[in-house]
Amino acid sequence: xxxxxxxxxxxxxxxxxxxxxxxxxxxxDSETTPETSCHNLDTADFxxxxxxxxxxxxxxxxxxxxxxxxxxxxxxIVLSVMGLIFTPLDFMLWEKLNMxxxxxxYDWWADPPDEVKLxxxxxxxxxxxxxxxxxxxxxxxxxxxxxxYLEKLVHTGIKFNENSTMTYIAKRHTIYLPDENNVDMNAxxxxxxxxxxxxxxxxxxxxxxVQSAFTxxxxxxxxxxFVKKTVHQYLWDFREPVLDLSKNLAPGLVPVNNMGxxxxxxxxxxxxxxVKIGPRWGHDEFFQIDRFWGxxxxxxxxxxxxxxxxxxxxxxxxxxxxxxxxxxxxxxxKTVCKIMPLYFDSEMTLEGVPVYRYNLSESxxxxxxxxxxxxxxxxxxxxxxxxxxKCYYNFPMVSSYPHFYAGGxxxxxxxxxxxxxxxxxxxxxxxxxxxxxxxxxxxxxxSNLHIRDLSGFNYNYDKLSNLILPLFWAEYNQENLPSKIxxxxxxxxxxxxxxxxxxxxxxxxxxxxxxxKNVYETKLRYDKxxxxxxxxxxxxxxxxxxxxxxxxxxxxxSPS
Numbered sequence: 054x055x056x057x058x059x060x061x062x063x064x065x066x067x068x069x070x071x072x073x074x075x076x077x078x079x080x081x082d083s084e085t086t087p088e089t090s091c092h093n094l095d096t097a098d099f100x101x102x103x104x105x106x107x108x109x110x111x112x113x114x115x116x117x118x119x120x121x122x123x124x125x126x127x128x129x130i131v132l133s134v135m136g137l138i139f140t141p142l143d144f145m146l147w148e149k150l151n152m153x154x155x156x157x158x159y160d161w162w163a164d165p166p167d168e169v170k171l172x173x174x175x176x177x178x179x180x181x182x183x184x185x186x187x188x189x190x191x192x193x194x195x196x197x198x199x200x201x202y203l204e205k206l207v208h209t210g211i212k213f214n215e216n217s218t219m220t221y222i223a224k225r226h227t228i229y230l231p232d233e234n235n236v237d238m239n240a241x242x243x244x245x246x247x248x249x250x251x252x253x254x255x256x257x258x259x260x261x262x263v264q265s266a267f268t269x270x271x272x273x274x275x276x277x278x279f280v281k282k283t284v285h286q287y288l289w290d291f292r293e294p295v296l297d298l299s300k301n302l303a304p305g306l307v308p309v310n311n312m313g314x315x316x317x318x319x320x321x322x323x324x325x326x327x328v329k330i331g332p333r334w335g336h337d338e339f340f341q342i343d344r345f346w347g348x349x350x351x352x353x354x355x356x357x358x359x360x361x362x363x364x365x366x367x368x369x370x371x372x373x374x375x376x377x378x379x380x381x382x383x384x385x386x387k388t389v390c391k392i393m394p395l396y397f398d399s400e401m402t403l404e405g406v407p408v409y410r411y412n413l414s415e416s417x418x419x420x421x422x423x424x425x426x427x428x429x430x431x432x433x434x435x436x437x438x439x440x441x442x443k444c445y446y447n448f449p450m451v452s453s454y455p456h457f458y459a460g461g462x463x464x465x466x467x468x469x470x471x472x473x474x475x476x477x478x479x480x481x482x483x484x485x486x487x488x489x490x491x492x493x494x495x496x497x498x499x500s501n502l503h504i505r506d507l508s509g510f511n512y513n514y515d516k517l518s519n520l521i522l523p524l525f526w527a528e529y530n531q532e533n534l535p536s537k538i539x540x541x542x543x544x545x546x547x548x549x550x551x552x553x554x555x556x557x558x559x560x561x562x563x564x565x566x567x568x569x570k571n572v573y574e575t576k577l578r579y580d581k582x583x584x585x586x587x588x589x590x591x592x593x594x595x596x597x598x599x600x601x602x603x604x605x606x607x608x609x610x611s612p613s
Contacts, residue, residue, distance in 0.1 A: 119571040119574065119575060122567045122568075122570070122571050123567065123568055123571050123572075125564075125567055126563070126564040126565065126566070126567030126568040126571075127564065127568065128564070129560045129561060129563055129564030129567070130561055130564035130565065130568075132560065133557045133558075133560045133561035133564065134561070136553065136557045136560075137553075137554075137557055140550070140553050141549060141553055142487070142545060142546075142549050142550060142553070145545060146336065146374050146375070146487065146488065147332065149339075149374070149488070150330060150331055150332050150334075150335070150336070150339055150374075151330065151331055151332070152219060152330045157538075157541060161538060162208065162370060162371055163208050163211065164207060164208070165206050165207075165208075165370055166534065166535045166538070167203055167205060168531050168532055168533050168534065168535070169203070169204040169206065169529060169530065169531050169532075170201060170202070170203060170204070170230075170233075170528075170529075170530045170532060171201070171202040171203070171204045171227055171527060171528070171529055171530075172198065172199035172200070172201050172202075172527065172528040172530065173198055173199060173200045173201075173202070173288065173314075173315065173525055173526075173527050173528075174196050174197065174198035174199055174200075174455070174525060174526050174527070174528075175196075175197045175198060175200070175242060175244075175284065175287060175288070175314075175524075175525045176194040176195065176196060176197070176244070176523045176524060176525060177194065177195045177196075177197050177242040177243060177244070178192055178193070178194055178195075178242075178243045178244065178245070178279060179193045179194070179195050179243070179470070180192065180193045181243055181279040184516070185278070185279075185513065185516065191465065191467070191468055191469050192468045192469070192520075192522070193468065193469045193470045194468050194469070194470040194471065194523055195470055196470075196472075197236060197240075197242065197284065198236060199234075199236070199528070200234060200236050200238070200284065200288065201230045201233040201234050202227040202228060202229055202230060203227065203228040203230055204225055204226075204227055204228075204529065205225065205226055205227070205228060206223065206224070206225050206370070207223075207224045208221045208222070208223055208224075209221065209222045209224060210222040210325075213330075214327070217329065217330060217331035217332075217333040217334060218327050218328060218329055218330065218343050218344075219327070219328055219330050220325065220326070220327045220344075221325075221326055221328075222323050222324070222325055222326075223323065223324050223326055223368060224322065224323040225319065225322045225323075226319055226322065227315065227319055236284060237284070238283065238284045238285040239283050239284070239285065240283065240284050241281050241282065241283055241284075242281070242282055242283070242284060242287055243279055243280070243281055244279065244280060244282055244287055244524070245278070245279060245280075245502055245522050245524070246276060246277060246278055246279060246280045246293065247291060247293075247312045247502065247524075248276065248291075248293040248295050248296045248312055249271050249276045249277075249278060249293070249295060250278060250502060250504055250517065250522075251312075251448050251449055251502065252267065252295075253267065253268075253504075253507055253510060253514060254449040254502070254503060254504045254505045254507070255447065255448070255449060257505040257506050257507060257509070258505075259509075261509055264509045264510050265510075267510075268510055268511055268514070270295065270298060271295050274293075274294040274295045274298070275294070276293055276294065276295045278513060278514070278517065280293070286313065287313065287314065288313055288314050288315045288316070288525075289313040289315055289316045290311060290313050290316065291311060291312040291313040291314070291316070292310060292311055292312075293312070296309075296310040296311075296312065297310055314500070314524060314525055317445070318388055322387075324345065324346065324387060325344075325345070325346050325347070326342055326344070326345060326368065327342070327343045327344035327345075327347075328340050328341060328342055328343060328367075329341050329343050336373060336374040336375045337373060337375075338365075338373065339373045339374050339489070340367060340371045340372070340373065340489070341364070341365050341366065341367055341373065341383075342363055342364055342365065342366050342367060342368070342385060343364055344364070345363045345385075348363075349362050349363060349364035350362055350363065351363050351390070351391075351392070351427070351443070352387075352390075352443060352444060353443030353444065354427055354443060358427070359425070359427035360425050360427075361391075361392055361427050362392075363385055363392065365383055366383035366384060366385040366392050367382070367383065367384065367385065368384075368385055368386075369384050369385075369386070369482070369491065369494060369496070370491075371489055371490070371491075372482075372484055372489035372490075372491065373489050374487065374488060374489045375486065375487060375489075376409060376484060376486035376487075376489060377486070378397040378409065379397070380397070381394050381395065381396055382394070382395040382411050382482065382484075383395075384413075384482070384496070386496060386498070386529075387444055388444075388452075388498065388500075388527070389439075389441060389452045389498050390439075390440075390441035390442075390443055390444035390445075390452065391417070391428060391439050391441065391452065393413055393414075393417055393480070393496075394413070394414050394417065395411035395412060395413050395414070395480075395481070395482055396411060396412060396414060397409060397410075397411055398410045398411060398412040398481070401483065403483060403492050403493070404492075404539060404543070405543060405547060406485055406492070406539075406542060406543055406546055406547060407485075407486075407546070407547075408483050408484060408485050408486070408492055409483070409484055409485075409486050410481055410482070410483050411481060411482050411483075411484065412479065412480070412481045413479065413480035413481060413496075415454075415459035415460070415479075416459075416460075417439075418436065418437050418438055418439045418452070418453055418454065418459070418460045419436040419437070419460060419461065420433065420434070420435075420436055427440075428440045428441075430442070430451070430503065432505070432506075434451060434503070434521075435460075435461050435462055435466075436460045436461025436462070437453055437454070437457055437459065437460020437461045437462035438451045438452065438453040438457075438460065438462065438501065438503075438521060439451060439452050439453070440503075441500070442503075449502065449503040449504070449505065450500055450501070450502065450503065451500075451501045451502075451503045451521060452498055452499065452500060452501070453498070453499045453501060453521075454473075454478055454479075454497070454498070454499060455473075455477070455478035455497050455498070455499045455526040456471040456472055456473040456474070456478055456499070456523075456526070457471060457473060457499075457523075458473030458474060458475060458478040458479070459473075459475075459479075462521075467520050467521045467522065467523075468520075468522065468523065471523070478497055478526075479495075479497065480495055480496045480497050480498075481494070481495055482494035482495075485542055485546060487545070487546055488542060488545065488546070490534070490538070490542055491531060492534060492539075493531060493532065493533070494529075494530075494531045495528060495529070495530050495531075496528070496529040496530075497526065497527070497528045497529075498526065498527060499523060499524075499525070499526035499527075500523075500524050500525055500526070500527075501521045501522060501523050501524060502521070502522045502524055503521055504517045504518065504519065504520045504521070504522065505518070505519065506518050506519060
């Protein structure tokens with residue numbers, strides 16, 4: 054038998070084995086070829102079926118092939134690197150700069166939560182008779198309070214300007230909280246007669262005839278230097294007959310006939326603010342006041358004389374973002390009529406969130422010696438008090454820390470009975486530095502009546518010359534934030550940064566895996582192809598191999 058007869062037989066057996074394996078594969082769950090899956094069809098249908106399945110397999114290969122996976126891996130790596138450079142937190146803070154209506158930062162600001170408590174402490178004079186009789190050298194005061202209110206703030210008339218600013222009206226009013234008050238609003242106080250002493254102080258350098266005429270008019274109306282008022286009257290309904298006359302004589306000084314302390318502060322308490330928003334100003338100037346009633350200057354002050362500007366300050370609802378320990382926060386409150394600087398004090402953790410505490414400077418009411426002191430008045434006020442008359446129709450009001458706890462005013466310099474305490478009377482704000490959100494803030498200020506030299510009046514008036522009489526002090530206390538705001542800030546500041554690193558790390562690892570996997574598989578396929586090519590080359594040389602031919606002839610010639 055010839056070799057040519059044997060080899061086809063071997064090939065037939067191989068072909069048969071292949072046929073058996075093909076049939077086995079048809080009956081199993083393994084992948085089938087287009088031809089075996091379509092073998093029951095007619096010839097024309099078989100070709101169509103096989104072509105369709107081949108196209109489907111090629112599409113599947115294209116969708117999930119090595120090239121697609123490599124592109125996907127590179128995309129993951131690029132996105133991860135970009136995400137680490139400009140994080141989701143950075144994106145959220147950048148988006149907040151725009152203050153878009155409908156998003157949480159805008160909605161929270163437009164209608165702030167009812168979390169600001171106003172606590173008022175009035176001063177009752179206990180020895181006015183003895184003082185006027187010359188038996189006591191100084192007036193003695195007694196603190197009454199607190200009288201607690203909720204201060205409601207609403208922003209209305211909001212308008213977005215083309216120069217990346219926003220103009221709005223800030224409205225404030227109070228709501229009495231009877232459940233938190235232990236002070237009888239009908240209890241009586243002895244207080245300075247604001248109408249008489251305020252107007253007399255305003256006329257301190259007028260002609261003698263004017264001073265005498267005012268004294269006679271005040272006496273004819275039965276107005277005393279000290280009066281008895283209920284707590285409610287002192288705060289909300291302080292009326293004196295001399296006010297009606299004074300309103301006609303000096304309408305600019307006394308525009309109303311009610312000098313109740315809180316009535317004057319909250320009468321039409323609405324201010325037009327223009328603040329900076331948008332990426333143009335960045336994080337450093339975000340939400341800083343640009344104009345107050347259209348003016349960058351403090352109200353009532355000449356910009357050539359007073360360098361202080363309201364521009365760059367804030368009303369305390371929201372501060373700039375990404376605060377640092379070197380930043381100075383400028384707080385504007387019309388009640389104080391002064392820009393109040395706060396400086397970094399310490400790092401804290403409040404409800405799991407890292408925060409910064411900024412304290413109000415204790416030297417904020419001290420006199421400046423460079424000739425640019427806007428709050429010195431005339432005659433010059435001592436350290437520890439600042440002129441606030443420009444915000445009160447030039448009425449002689451001065452502001453200070455409660456109980457004169459800081460500054461140059463000695464404890465009993467003007468009156469006795471004060472108990473200065475830094476813990477009880479200082480001011481501060483606790484801010485989350487990334488978002489500029491105040492978690493807790495306390496602003497405490499005292500209003501005083503500045504009685505100038507009254508020697509041109511009669512003897513009783515002169516006894517009160519050059520006194521600074523405490524009238525009341527107020528505490529504006531933002532005690533808390535709503536849970537929804539705190540939860541969002543907690544997620545942004547505490548959870549989001551590490552979560553971002555974890556997610557981006559997983560994505561970048563996945564990207565490198567896809568690239569490495571396909572590079573390895575490509576190399577493996579290349580090695581297999583190379584091996585097959587080498588094997589085929591060796592097999593093609595078998596027929597020409599001398600040893601093989603010799604053994605083949607020997608095998609064929611051997612007896613069977």
